[in-house]
Amino acid sequence: NAGVTQTPKFQVLKTGQSMTLQCAQDMNHNSMYWYRQDPGMGLRLIYYSASEGTTDKGEVPNGYNVSRLNKREFSLRLESAAPSQTSVYFCASSVSGQGGYTFGSGTRLTVV
Amino acid sequence: GEDVEQSLFLSVREGDSSVINCTYTDSSSTYLYWYKQEPGAGLQLLTYIFSNMDMKQDQRLTVLLNKKDKHLSLRIADTQTGDSAIYFCAESNTGGFKTIFGAGTRLFVKA
Numbered sequence: 001n002a003g004v005t006q007t008p009k010f011q012v013l014k015t016g017q018s019m020t021l022q023c024a025q026d027m028n029h030n031s032m033y034w035y036r037q038d039p040g041m042g043l044r045l046i047y048y049s050a051s052e053g054t055t056d057k058g059e060v061p062n063g064y065n066v067s068r069l070n071k072r073e074f075s076l077r078l079e080s081a082a083p084s085q086t087s088v089y090f091c092a093s094s095v096s097g098q099g100g101y102t103f104g105s106g107t108r109l110t111v112v
Numbered sequence: 113g114e115d116v117e118q119s120l121f122l123s124v125r126e127g128d129s130s131v132i133n134c135t136y137t138d139s140s141s142t143y144l145y146w147y148k149q150e151p152g153a154g155l156q157l158l159t160y161i162f163s164n165m166d167m168k169q170d171q172r173l174t175v176l177l178n179k180k181d182k183h184l185s186l187r188i189a190d191t192q193t194g195d196s197a198i199y200f201c202a203e204s205n206t207g208g209f210k211t212i213f214g215a216g217t218r219l220f221v222k223a
Contacts, residue, residue, distance in 0.1 A: 004154075031209060040120070042215040043155075050209050058144065058210060090154055098143050098208040102155030 004027055006091050006104035013081040013111045021076040021107050023091030031094045032074035033101065034058075034066060036087040043090065049074055050097065081111045114138040116214035117133040118201050130188040132217045134201030137182065141203040144177060146186045147197045149216070158186075183209075188219075196221045 004025045013019055025032065030051050035043040035058075045058030049068040063085060065077045074093075078085060088108050091100035116136045124130045136144070142163050147155040161168045161175045161184075168175045169177040188195055198218050204211040 032151055033209070035213075040215055042116070043213040045210055048209050051123040056209070092154075097211075098204060100143075100147075100160050101155075101211065103147075103156070105152075105154045 002035055003049075004102050004104035005092055006089075006107050008107060009105070010108050011110070013078075013109065015082060015111060017081050018079050019081065021089055021091075021109075022073070023075065023104060024073045025091075025093040025102070026072065026088065027093060027102065028071070029093035029095055029102070030071070031097060032068065033092045033094075034053065034064070034074070034076045035090045035092065036060065037090060037106075038087050046076065046089075081109075083111045086111045114203075114212050116203055116212050118199075118213065118214040118217045121220070123222065124191050124193060125222050126193055127190055130191045130195065130219055130221075131217065132186045132188075132199050132201075134184040134186075134214055135182055135210075136184065136201070136203045136212075138203055138205060138212070139182070141182075142207045143204050144175075144184050145200075145202040145204075145211070146173075146175065146184075147200040147202060147213075151197075151199065155200060173203055191219075191221050193221045193223055197217060198222050 033048040034046040047066040091104040145160040146158045172189045198216040201214040
């Protein structure tokens with residue numbers, strides 16, 4: 001089925017560990033995004049990639065890095081996880097910056 | 113910075129209309145969106161409206177935009193238990209990639 005696929009769905013990390021969240025879309029969208037969702041705070045943009053080969057910081061980029069591997073894939077890396085990074089992470093994609101996003105089903109990350 | 117605000121909870125009876133409200137601060141907003149999130153799932157785009165429109169209707173959904181007051185509302189007619197979810201208001205401006213989301217309104221539908 002067409003859409004945005006995120007892996008893994010759940011992850012528990014110890015403080016200081018690293019991991020990469022994977023995201024792939026098969027809709028030939030140009031732009032991709034990483035958001036985090038915390039209770040009562042809505043979604044906050046971590047990084048985005050307006051087009052293949054470009055990445056830019058969003059509202060809360062500290063502690064994260066991203067790679068736009070190709071047009072389909074956009075990964076998010078936590079180099080040294082902290083409890084403050086416990087959250088639900090969503091990847092999204094869009095044709096351009098406008099017109100709404102297609103979201104993946106999320107990765108629930110717990111850092112202990 | 114720019115902000116989008118919504119009330120956190122709304123409770124309605126099955127069959128009634130639901131109205132979810134949202135205010136935003138960015139006067140240069142071009143697109144305004146409504147997303148729905150069901151438990152354990154990602155956000156699903158319900159509808160969006162251009163800032164030069166006052167109203168948009170799509171089956172049971174009606175979006176009203178008061179650009180002067182920067183107020184957006186989503187009306188769901190004949191609300192069903194399957195409409196129980198969190199509804200997010202969001203805005204973006206021309207050429208921007210930084211869509212701003214509200215904190216979401218949790219809609220409870222009582223049978």
